Amino acid sequence: MLRFIVRRILIxxxxxxxxxSITWVLIKLAPGNFYSGEKQLPPAIEKSxxxxxxxxxxxYEQYGKTMWGIVRLDFGTSLRYQGQSVNTIIRRSxxxxxxxxxxxxxxxxxxxxxxxxxxxxKQNSRYDYxxxxxxxxxxxxxxxxxxxxxxxxxxxxxxxxxxxxxEGFPSRxxxxxxxxxxAIYMAYIARLTRAGMLEVLRSDYIRTxxxxxxxxxxxxxxxxxxxxxxxxxxxxxxxLAFLLTGTVVVERIFALPGxxxxxxxxxxxxxxxxxIGIVAFIAITLLLMNLLVDIAYAYLDPxxxxx
Amino acid sequence: MSTENKPDQxxxxxxxxxxxxxxxxxxxxxxxxxxxxxxxxxxxxxxxLKNKLAVLGLVVVVVVTLGSIIxxxxxxxxxxxxxxxxxxxxxxATRSLPPFTGPGGEFTWTHPMGTDNAGRDQFxxxxxxxxISLFVGILSTLVSLLIGVTYGAVSGYLGGRVDNVMMRIVxxxxxxxxxxxxxxxxxxxxxxxxxxxxxxxxxxxxxVSWLTMARIVRGQVLSLKNQEFVLAARATGVSTTRIxxxxxxxxxxxxxxxxxxxxxxxIMLTEAFLSFLGFGxxxxxxxWGSLASDGIQNIAIFPWQLIFPGMxxxxxxxxxxxxxxxxxxxxxxxxxxx
Numbered sequence: 138m139l140r141f142i143v144r145r146i147l148i149x150x151x152x153x154x155x156x157x158s159i160t161w162v163l164i165k166l167a168p169g170n171f172y173s174g175e176k177q178l179p180p181a182i183e184k185s186x187x188x189x190x191x192x193x194x195x196x197y198e199q200y201g202k203t204m205w206g207i208v209r210l211d212f213g214t215s216l217r218y219q220g221q222s223v224n225t226i227i228r229r230s231x232x233x234x235x236x237x238x239x240x241x242x243x244x245x246x247x248x249x250x251x252x253x254x255x256x257x258x259k260q261n262s263r264y265d266y267x268x269x270x271x272x273x274x275x276x277x278x279x280x281x282x283x284x285x286x287x288x289x290x291x292x293x294x295x296x297x298x299x300x301x302x303x304e305g306f307p308s309r310x311x312x313x314x315x316x317x318x319x320a321i322y323m324a325y326i327a328r329l330t331r332a333g334m335l336e337v338l339r340s341d342y343i344r345t346x347x348x349x350x351x352x353x354x355x356x357x358x359x360x361x362x363x364x365x366x367x368x369x370x371x372x373x374x375x376x377l378a379f380l381l382t383g384t385v386v387v388e389r390i391f392a393l394p395g396x397x398x399x400x401x402x403x404x405x406x407x408x409x410x411x412x413i414g415i416v417a418f419i420a421i422t423l424l425l426m427n428l429l430v431d432i433a434y435a436y437l438d439p440x441x442x443x444x
Numbered sequence: 445m446s447t448e449n450k451p452d453q454x455x456x457x458x459x460x461x462x463x464x465x466x467x468x469x470x471x472x473x474x475x476x477x478x479x480x481x482x483x484x485x486x487x488x489x490x491x492x493l494k495n496k497l498a499v500l501g502l503v504v505v506v507v508v509t510l511g512s513i514i515x516x517x518x519x520x521x522x523x524x525x526x527x528x529x530x531x532x533x534x535x536x537a538t539r540s541l542p543p544f545t546g547p548g549g550e551f552t553w554t555h556p557m558g559t560d561n562a563g564r565d566q567f568x569x570x571x572x573x574x575x576i577s578l579f580v581g582i583l584s585t586l587v588s589l590l591i592g593v594t595y596g597a598v599s600g601y602l603g604g605r606v607d608n609v610m611m612r613i614v615x616x617x618x619x620x621x622x623x624x625x626x627x628x629x630x631x632x633x634x635x636x637x638x639x640x641x642x643x644x645x646x647x648x649x650x651x652v653s654w655l656t657m658a659r660i661v662r663g664q665v666l667s668l669k670n671q672e673f674v675l676a677a678r679a680t681g682v683s684t685t686r687i688x689x690x691x692x693x694x695x696x697x698x699x700x701x702x703x704x705x706x707x708x709x710x711i712m713l714t715e716a717f718l719s720f721l722g723f724g725x726x727x728x729x730x731x732w733g734s735l736a737s738d739g740i741q742n743i744a745i746f747p748w749q750l751i752f753p754g755m756x757x758x759x760x761x762x763x764x765x766x767x768x769x770x771x772x773x774x775x776x777x778x779x780x781x782x
Contacts, residue, residue: 152616160628167632277762279713281720281736282754285743293744381621386717390740400624401721404631412628419621 138435145431149424154204156420157413161203164409165196171216171407203413212414217406223414226399233303234395237387238380240315245322250362250369252323253330257338257365258357268327275324280383284317284390303393314391318383322376329372334365363437370434374427381419488698491774498770504763508756512574519568527568528728543748557752560738569735570753576731577757580645581712585704587650588711592657593700597688599658600665611662614655622652623714630723638726645724649711660703664696698775705768709761716757732757 172178172186187193191202206213212223252272256265291313292300299310337343338361346360347353385397392398396415403411492498516527543558543566557566599610626648635641668674669692677687716733718724725731730738732753739750 148612148616152620155616156620156625159625163625163628163632273762273765274758277709277765278758279716279720279733279736279754279761281717281733281740282750282758285740285750286754289743289747381624385623386720389721401627404627405722407632416621416624416628419624423621 141435142432145428149428153417153420153424157204157207157417158200160413160416161200164412165199169407171409207413207417212417213410215403215408215411217403217408217411223411226411227396227414227418230394230396230399233393234381234384234388234397237311237314237318237393237395238384240311241319241383242322242376242380244315245319245326246369248319249323249326250330250366253327254334254357254362254365256327256331257334260335265331269331272324272327275320276328278320280317280321281386281390283320284313284387287313287317288390300391302391310391314387314393317390318380318387321383322380325372325376326369329368330365333368334361337361337364340364367434367438370430370437374430377423377426377430381423488771488774492770495770495773497766498774501763501766501770504759505767508574508760508763509578512571512578515571516568516575519565519571523565525565525568527564527572527730530564542746543752558746558748560735560749561742561746566749566752569730570732570756573730573732573735573753574756574760576642576725576729577712577715577733578760580642580649580715580725580731581708584646584649584653584711584715585707587646588654588657588707589700589704590654591651592654593661593693593696595654596658596661596663597665597693597696600662601669601684601688601692603666603669607662611659614658617652618655623717626652626714626718627721627723630718634723635726638729641724641726642729645715645718649714653707653711653714657700657703657707660699661693661696664699665692668692668695702768702772702775705764705771709764709768712757712761712764 170192172183178186184193191199194202203213210224212227215221215223215226218226252268256268259265288300291298298312300313302310342364343356343361346356351360381397384395385401387393388395388398389401396419399411400415400419402408403415492502520526543556557570560566560569595610595614599607629648630641630644633644635644665688674687674691677691682691712732715724715731716736719731719733720737722737725734727734735753736750736757739746739748739753743750
């Protein structure tokens with residue numbers, strides 16, 4: 138187990154560096170510069186800008202400086218948000234993204250596992266068809282269509298819930314963003330649970346469990362779910378990645394000041410330190426989460442450890 | 445959904461790869477003599493037709509595709525305007541009309557989906573947007589097919605250390621936040637021309653969506669490569685490249701087609717997502733994503749400007765997903781991943 142964890146960590150660290158390096162190279166290779174706007178700058182001013190931001194240095198020195206900053210978790214200063222460090226922006230916007238992301242994932246997990254299990258246990262019944270049709274709908278409706286439609290119904294027609302803005306953590310403003318974000322994961326998890334459960338329910342050890350006289354409830358909860366949920370556990374890694382991209386849209390629709398919104402603004406403004414800072418932060422978080430998921434998976438399924 | 449079509453186990457017998465060795469090395473002129481080679485596809489087709497949802501999906505996909513291709517031309521013929529046509533007279537009266545409504549508030553067939561903010565016909569815009577959305581979806585899927593199938597087949601066939609390294613790379617790429625990198629790519633290299641941005645979009649989407657395809661093909665090749673027909677090909681001196689491309693890849697076609705069908709909606713969704721955020725398709729070109737993005741500005745007053753492009757897209761993706769699921773059940777009843 139220890140060897141497995143060490144090997145995973147050894148893969149994770151270079152991966153983080155690769156993501157950051159790709160981003161850095163893309164930014165440096167792109168034509169133009171963050172200061173090149175519509176009008177041509179006088180050469181003297183351009184020269185002093187380049188000196189101020191260290192752009193006159195050779196590329197390896199610039200790269201080294203960026204990387205050294207990331208190693209120390211100091212991402213520098215934003216170019217657009219004057220006087221604010223990237224760390225401050227991340228610290229301020231992370232709780233917003235984390236709140237809707239985590240809530241959406243928990244909601245998706247609860248609804249998805251329950252719906253998927255019922256669909257599998259009552260295969261080919263009405264429950265099965267309805268929940269799988271809804272799951273397919275959830276996969277097919279883009280979240281930027283679902284979000285506005287929910288706003289249209291619950292905010293602008295029924296006046297039940299506020300349509301946008303961030304008003305702190307436990308607030309009614311979170312209901313619609315969380316619903317919008319979780320729809321697709323709910324759908325995926327329901328489908329994964331159903332497929333996993335169907336496979337497990339046919340296996341020999343379930344027959345053994347039934348044969349030795351366990352109640353149906355014990356068979357399902359203590360035996361079937363444990364095996365049937367393995368695909369859901371392994372989906373957690375990709376889900377986190379998708380959750381991040383999902384929050385980008387959801388934060389935009391509901392005007393929430395989260396990481397995704399800042400990332401889009403930074404990309405549009407070409408705010409280089411902020412782009413690299415957010416990409417680095419996302420890469421590190423995501424890969425650490427993946428690491429944890431892998432370890433959990435290896436713990437749950439001994440076969441993985443010895444591959 | 446379609447588990448009511450219990451796979452006929454007898455049908456699977458036809459999928460034996462032994463006929464592929466005959467097919468692959470046969471001269472194209474003689475290919476027609478191998479009649480039994482088509483039975484897999486005929487069986488699959490028969491099974492697909494039994495699946496009502498998949499057939500419905502197929503019909504919707506065909507209708508939407510044909511509508512997108514010939515629709516704008518037909519509208520020009522019937523009503524005399526193109527999707528880009530902005531009325532020059534009476535401008536304010538033709539802006540943001542509700543569905544089936546004329547400039548004076550009267551009922552009309554001219555704008556079944558209403559008009560947009562500039563007075564353009566929403567129906568024609570949605571059809572034209574479909575062209576771009578479907579085009580991006582299909583072409584990027586082809587790019588991902590090309591990379592994924594080759595990569596997976598080479599990795600699976602060569603095996604050993606090469607396979608190990610190639611699959612580690614896939615594992616690493618899998619865990620990347622690739623949409624984030626794609627956004628950086630698209631915003632940094634933002635092209636001056638809409639066409640340039642479209643090409644950038646193909647490259648970006650195609651080059652990040654081949655990973656699952658590579659894994660599927662590798663798995664298939666791993667189980668195929670130790671069979672007798674490969675041994676026979678190797679014994680007769682067929683080169684490695686030829687074995688991979690003429691003997692192994694054709695035998696993976698079933699799962700590849702299934703997964704390609706499921707990749708198209710995923711890529712269309714990503715394209716719409718990028719266009720929605722303003723990184724994808726640029727005006728005057730439009731896709732369902734960028735139309736929805738335009739529509740969301742007026743969601744409170746003119747909801748149809750979002751609902752029509754959004755729902756057309758959802759319907760198409762829904763149908764493609766059902767079609768893909770149906771194809772999977774029809775072509776390979778044993779492949780039951782989500």
